[in-house]
Amino acid sequence: MAGSESHYILPLPTFDKPVRLLIVVAPWYKDITDNLVAGAQATAAKCGTTVEVIEVPGALEIPTAIGIAERMGDFDGYVALGCVIRGETTHYETVCNDSSRAITLLGLQGLCIGNGVLTVETLAQAVVRADPADQDKGGGAAAAALHLVALSRKWAGQTKGIGFRP
Template sequence: MAGPSHYIMPRAEFDKPVKILIVVSPYYKDIADNLVAGAQSEIEAAGGTHEVVEVPGALEIPTAIGIAERMSNYDGYVALGCVIRGETTHYDTVCNDSSRAIQLQGLQGLCIGNGILTVENRKQAEVRADPQDQNKGGGAAAAALHLIALARKWGNAGKGVGFTSQLLAKGGDTV
């Protein structure tokens, strides 16, 4: 039985290419590989480039994104992994803390698509990760791309009342 249908926004479009870092926890390697394949396909379809880095678990994904944001030049990020409910409350900690950290990074202005699956069992994960089924990796990449498009749109608005931002010290434009 198919689930309810939902609206999917048209693919984001760019004048200048985007560079995205995909941060993945390959704890469940086959699921992670499918998530990455879906994300790569979506980024490439939008004309973007990507790099992939692996971290041990879902809790390390936001930390890696934070390091990359401080030390490199990515336009956005895709967080990918899978947390399957086990017998202890560790599941709740990993799900809540990784999601909360990514949300806080987003509120600070990072363009992140969160594709960390939080599921009850392996079958749910397989269906969600499959690029030919729910393609949650592709969906996370699409989310990051849409946020990058918004950031570029608003970042080029030329707003300002004579103040300069921290970017000026780094050789950026005034705002």
């Protein structure tokens, strides 16, 4: 069982300039996502991070909202939160795969995103993973976004140069 394993968790990064995070949440299972948001906000607060929360209709809309916010907003990083529970049709695979793939592609473009979209078999699994006092996947997603913001700031002024050297 995943809950009984021991894992190493990186210490949270520190920042010399303020950080702005956008939490994008699909509240289909509102009790679950409320816990994910609470965990993400608590982790962000530990780093003195300013947080804005927006809601979108479903997990498939999370990457689109992050893409719009990147183009039109002023955020350093993003936290994607939602919950997809397996049902009776293949819709579960579509939602899980496509939302995850789109979030990953945004990350590969340089966006600092923590992915906290739960993909579970049962509601009970979601409850444990979302609970800030248990697996705290919302807090983990915020921490991931903050670590990526720290990396992007670390490397922001560095250039590799182009062309020929004299």
